[in-house]
Amino acid sequence: xxxxxxxxxxxxxxxxxxxxxxxxxxxxxxxxxxxxxxxxxxxxxxxxxxxxxxxxxxxxxxxxxxxxxxxxxxxxxxxxxxxxxxxxxxxxxxxxxxxxxxxxxxxxxxxxxxxxxxxxxxxxxxxxxxxxxxxxxxxxxxxxxxxxxxxxxxxxxxxxxxxxxxxxxxxxxxxxxxxxxxxxxxxxxxxxxxxxxxxxxxxxxxxxxxxxxxxxxxxxxxxxxxxxxxxxxxxxxxxxxxxxxxxxxxxxxxxxxxxxxxxxxxxxxxxxxxxxxxxxxxxxxxxxxxxxxxxxxxxxxxxxxxxxxxxxxxxxxxxxxxxxxxxxxxxxxxxxxxxxxxxxxxxxxxxxxxxxx
Amino acid sequence: xxxxxxxxxxxxxxxxxxxxxxxxxxxxxxxxxxxxxxxxxxxxxxxxxxxxxxxxxxxxxxxxxxxxxxxxxxxxxxxxxxxxxxxxxxxxxxxxxxxxxxxxxxxxxxxxxxxxxxxxxxxxxxxx
Numbered sequence: 254x255x256x257x258x259x260x261x262x263x264x265x266x267x268x269x270x271x272x273x274x275x276x277x278x279x280x281x282x283x284x285x286x287x288x289x290x291x292x293x294x295x296x297x298x299x300x301x302x303x304x305x306x307x308x309x310x311x312x313x314x315x316x317x318x319x320x321x322x323x324x325x326x327x328x329x330x331x332x333x334x335x336x337x338x339x340x341x342x343x344x345x346x347x348x349x350x351x352x353x354x355x356x357x358x359x360x361x362x363x364x365x366x367x368x369x370x371x372x373x374x375x376x377x378x379x380x381x382x383x384x385x386x387x388x389x390x391x392x393x394x395x396x397x398x399x400x401x402x403x404x405x406x407x408x409x410x411x412x413x414x415x416x417x418x419x420x421x422x423x424x425x426x427x428x429x430x431x432x433x434x435x436x437x438x439x440x441x442x443x444x445x446x447x448x449x450x451x452x453x454x455x456x457x458x459x460x461x462x463x464x465x466x467x468x469x470x471x472x473x474x475x476x477x478x479x480x481x482x483x484x485x486x487x488x489x490x491x492x493x494x495x496x497x498x499x500x501x502x503x504x505x506x507x508x509x510x511x512x513x514x515x516x517x518x519x520x521x522x523x524x525x526x527x528x529x530x531x532x533x534x535x536x537x538x539x540x541x542x543x544x545x546x547x548x549x550x551x552x553x554x555x556x557x558x559x560x561x562x563x564x565x566x567x568x569x570x571x572x573x574x575x576x577x578x579x580x581x582x583x584x585x586x587x588x589x590x591x592x593x594x595x596x597x598x599x600x601x602x603x604x605x606x607x608x609x610x
Numbered sequence: 611x612x613x614x615x616x617x618x619x620x621x622x623x624x625x626x627x628x629x630x631x632x633x634x635x636x637x638x639x640x641x642x643x644x645x646x647x648x649x650x651x652x653x654x655x656x657x658x659x660x661x662x663x664x665x666x667x668x669x670x671x672x673x674x675x676x677x678x679x680x681x682x683x684x685x686x687x688x689x690x691x692x693x694x695x696x697x698x699x700x701x702x703x704x705x706x707x708x709x710x711x712x713x714x715x716x717x718x719x720x721x722x723x724x725x726x727x728x729x730x731x732x733x734x735x736x737x738x
Contacts, residue, residue, distance in 0.1 A: 273644075289672040290647040478646065478673050540650055540670045561672060562649045591652070591668065591675075 261306035262399045262460040270474050278371035280307040282477055289478035293564040296446050296483055297608075300405035302472035303480055305445075305452070306460065309373035309395040311380065313364040321387040322364055325380060326356060327502065327522075329512035333358040338426045338441055342502055342510055343376060346518040348525075349498040352376050353490060353507075357428045357441060365428075365439075367400075367452075369492045383517055399460035403472055404450035404483075406608045411470050412451060416440075425449075434466035435459075445480065447487030447607035482561050485570060488533055488602025494543060494558040495531055495572050504577075505531035506602060529555060530580035533602040534588060536569035539595035541588045547573050548587040548594055554579040557588060563604055570604045571597070611734055612639040614705055618681070618721045619730035625705065626681040626721055629712075633682055633721065636709040637669065637700065640734045645671040648700040653689035653711055660686060660713065662720070667710050669700065682720035684713040 258281045267274065272283025282304065285292060295301045313322060322330045328341035335358050343351035352372040357365040368376045377393055384391055403412060409420045418431040418440075428441040436459035444450040455463050468474060481491070490496045490507065502508060504527035511522070534541065534557070541560030546553050555575030563570045571588065579586055582601055587594035613619070617627035623641035627634045642648065650670040660666050660680040667678035689711045693699060700708040715721075725733065 273646075284673065285646055288647050290649075293672075482672060540675065542675055562670070564672065567649075 259307070261304055262457040263304045263306065263464055266461050266464060267304065272474070272476060275477065277477055278307060278369070280370060282307060283474075285476040285478045286474050289476070289482060290564045292473060292475035292479035293482050295473035296405045296448055296475055296479060297565060298406065300403065300407040300411050300450075300472050301475035301479065302464065302467050303402040303404065303475050304399075304464070305402050306399040306457075307370035308400050309368040309370060309376065309393070310398050310400075310454070311366045311368065311377065312392040312394055313366065313389055314362065314392070315389040316362070317388040318362055318364055321384055321389040322356060322366075323514060324387075324517055325383050326354070327511045327516060328356065329514055330356050330358065330364065335359075335361055336428055338428050338443055340510060342496070342507075343379065344502075344516060344518040344522055345379075345498055346521055347498070348501045348518065348521040350492070350496045350500060350502055351379050351498065353492050353496055355441075355443060359428060359439070371493060397457070398454045399457045401453045401455070401460070401464060401467070402444055402446075402450060403453060403467060404444045404446040404448050406449060407471075408448070408450040411467070411472060415466055415470065434463045436463050438463070445489060446483040447489070447603055447605075448483075449608050481559075482564055485559050485561055485572065486563050486565060486603060486605045487607060488572070488604060490531075490572070491559060500531070500574070501527065503527060504529065527577055529574045529576050531558075531572060531574055532580050532599045533604060534571040534573050534586065534597040535566075535600045535604065536571070536588060536595050536597045538569070539588065539590040539593075540569045541571035541573075541590065541597070545571075546589040547575050547579075547597070548589055549579050549584075551587075551594070554586065560588075565605045569595070569597075572602075575599070611731070611738075612705070613727050613731050613734070615727050617705075618724035618726065619733075620679065620681045620724055621733060622679050624678060624681050626724055628721055631714070632687060633684065633713045633715050634709050635678075635681055635711055635713060636704055637678060638730070638734075639704050640738070642701045642704045642708070645669060645674070645676060647672045648697045651690075651693040651697050651700065651710065653693070654686045656686050656689060658686045660684065678710060680713060681724055682713055682715045683717065684715040684720070686711055687714045688712040
């Protein structure tokens with residue numbers, strides 16, 4: 254059924270580079286080119302580049318764009334100056350999360366929201382429903398943009414000669430327009446790896462040329478596999494795993510996102526205690542995977558939502574929902590790997606020390 | 611895709627090679643490339659009696675855990691201890707250094723029922 258899947262503008266380029274294509278959220282994307290580990294380490298130590306054109310982009314314009322986004326998101330976009338961005342979430346009315354998103358103030362009264370590819374249709378329907386009664390215009394521009402993520406400690410150094418903006422002045426979570434390798438682009442100093450880097454929005458017709466210039470300059474093409482291990486080492490959630498329509502963000506390390514203001518579904522989100530919490534687990538042996546049981550003294554207390562062997566630590570790491578009584582840092586638990594319990598300690602995330610910028 | 615002529619294959623991408631009355635088992639070049647970087651190999655216990663098609667070992671790559679099935683019935687007589695410290699050998703040398711375990715076959719002709727290199731090549735072509 255691969256022919257039914259959507260292709261990004263870089264599809265042929267991925268094949269040319271030997272990318273192993275897989276289906277992800279209805280898109281054909283490379284899971285890796287040669288080695289997830291090598292691509293992972295390139296991003297941690299040097300600089301890598303990802304095709305994340307599958308992500309969705311919504312624009313919000315109009316006199317009540319800000320009021321609407323304050324209602325529809327958990328973080329507070331009123332805190333955003335023009336040219337600034339914030340991580341946020343869309344709450345539902347049951348105390349859960351419709352999606353986790355990034356909100357960018359791209360103009361005085363204009364906002365951009367980047368959403369997960371798997372949730373574009375769901376988010377679009379949800380946001381349009383919530384927008385009734387607000388003087389705001391929504392645009393789904395997901396098909397109008399390709400998105401490249403240049404990530405790693407050497408991202409600024411690599412990009413600077415190819416762009417007409419002074420990158421040293423662009424702080425984390427800045428967003429700005431510039432010309433990159435001859436193509437008009439919007440950039441954001443953001444990413445999903447825990448490293449410094451830039452996400453680069455370009456027209457689909459320019460995507461291959463910009464990608465090639467960045468790769469020629471030394472960026473290592475990296476696939477979905479490395480994207481997943483990098484975000485997991487960084488302790489970032491993946492919607493559908495750590496966050497779902499049923500999970501309360503108040504009970505996660507991302508509770509800081511929730512700001513004290515009126516928002517959709519606030520009553521449901523704030524009611525009740527957290528019966529379980531999202532935590533990081535570090536194993537001394539065994540590789541945890543999504544769905545594995547978390548035990549305490551042999552009794553089930555939770556479930557792994559994402560797990561892998563950390564390419565940096567060479568140890569099993571996981572994010573897991575566990576009972577609140579078992580969620581304190583330092584708690585000794587076990588993860589059941591093929592019927593055998595492996596000791597696992599509740600640890601803070603990120604699991605590794607990340608580049609600072 | 612490297613598919614040596616001196617052994618037989620399974621639909622689940624194991625290879626099996628007769629060596630001094632024992633069946634040596636590993637995974638194919640196609641399998642290791644599909645799995646990606648192997649980071650851990652869980653080998654069966656020596657002495658275990660296994661049925662053909664039974665899951666007896668697990669290969670963990672960065673992205674997933676995959677079962678390895680016994681190509682023939684018999685008793686596990688040896689496992690590749692070197693993989694404990696160097697699981698990447700399965701990627702680097704799947705047909706020699708990356709062997710997984712040896713089976714003393716219940717039936718000396720058991721390999722006859724497995725795929726020939728030609729048939730396995732066709733299977734790989736269909737799956738790639």
